[in-house]
Amino acid sequence: MRISEDVFVCRAELGFIQRASGQSLARQVLDGLELCGTYRRPVGGRPTVYQVKPVTSFAELASYAAKAGGIHGAVLARQALRYCMDGSESPMESILVVLFCFPVRLGGYGFPLPVLNFRMDATDLAKNATRKSGFRCDLFWPDAKLVVEYDGREHHGELDRRSSDGSRHAALVGMGFEVVRITSENVRNDKEFDAIARSIAKRLNLRMRPTKRDWSAKRDQLRSDILPWPIPLS
Template identity: 35%
Template sequence: MKRLYATDKTALELIRSGAMPRDYASVAFAPADMLDAASTARDIKQLVERSDAIARLTTPYMVLVPEHAHRRNSKLITCRALSASITEPYLVSIDEDCLCVTPELLFILYSQKHSLATSVQLGLELCGTYTLPAFSDNECFTTYDLPVLTTAKSIREFIARNPGIYGAKRAKRFARILRDGSASPMETVLFLLLCLPVSEGGYGLPLPEFNADLPVIQYLGSMHVPQIRYGDLVYRSARVVLEYQSSEHHTGSERQESDEDRRDDIEATGYTVMFITPSRIKDFDRFEAVVQRLARYLGVDFSRCEPGRNTSRLALRKLLLPESWTE
């Protein structure tokens, strides 16, 4: 009986749709061989009839096969073979007909074909507490407050243990930028805009923590609500917090009051809080003014960030931000 070994786009769809258990480590395994790997359109059609998880996926299906000689690419299926053997678990069972590469291996394979910005964007999602929609580009269908799927440390350690996989060297360089705990796509975007190298369109600022617990917990004592995480992007050594406000219109709203309470709580412990709204991000000059202020707090010479509308910076904004924000 043939089985589908999902990789690349197909693996990402399984992760984002929730088909992969987020405690995957307990069920992951590495088969001695993949001689039962589906590698033809006929194989796939039979599997689609049996597996609801596979039937939901978009074509072409991206699958692993044992060797390059087994590849039979068509409009329905694209096959790829790993360039090196992996002795540790790297597959997760979805159902009896389908397996999926682990997030750690997916990051390596994804990095082979994608840019630094796009690869780190995916890595931050894999290490975060949200997931983008599997079959839509509409961010409204993002799922939040999920258990952690993997960590930056796990990805880096997997790469270190498997240097023979094609693309591992590139993935290792990309993985240095990964951090745990991003709670939303826009937190990830802000991180990338601020911290990617200047040559990649970012401002090259130091890497912050995501959603870090701050001394406000001790300050508030019994008044602290354990579910609240303080600080979207936190520069602990500089005592600066960057908070993203998702709505442009807060007047009289419960969200505005919540944001103000959070700011007061944080500033009471000696941190500086900087709020950033969609309107500030949309406006290039206003956003760069925020970056300049942040750089000053961090003790970074802003001229080294090469401010201004250069080609790489505009390209990065076009890649990461909604089209309506970059017109």
């Protein structure tokens, strides 16, 4: 669509494919998660924006990419969609998906994709303890009843915001869930993050596969590719 003499815009799904040819797979995944998520990364001097309507959906991206044929970037875009989904509410949630779920050969830990921002109803006991009817979980693996939450300064809104207080944690544990919390400092420190990832792998009943001699170099390359993103302090 032409909006002025020398300015044209295209639909988000086509833009997603066009960007794929000029960046890494990891950054393409982050683009996809943002397009299907409810936040927008900083542009110019604008801060990160939260609680906005998704630009598109995973289904729309996948459908368009499947029909894109030989459009330049379509192959990488389809590869990136293996790690994309709806529901990310912050840049860090998207970063954690990449770090945890990218395959070992690309420097990740090879975890299965989680459900993002899953809402679970509170039990009566949990309602009494927290005065909340339900909880939203940043990353959730249903089969393992495992919740991973990022403790940062990102805003999630009054009704569904992440609370780091002990009563919420205790309520989730009381409901039978395991809860792992991650801070910005944990993410920045590769040794701390590796220890947390191995703890999560145990809870997911996964055998840690990152044992190849060159995996550390691939992990460092992946981290350096995506961690220049602004990470809010805890």
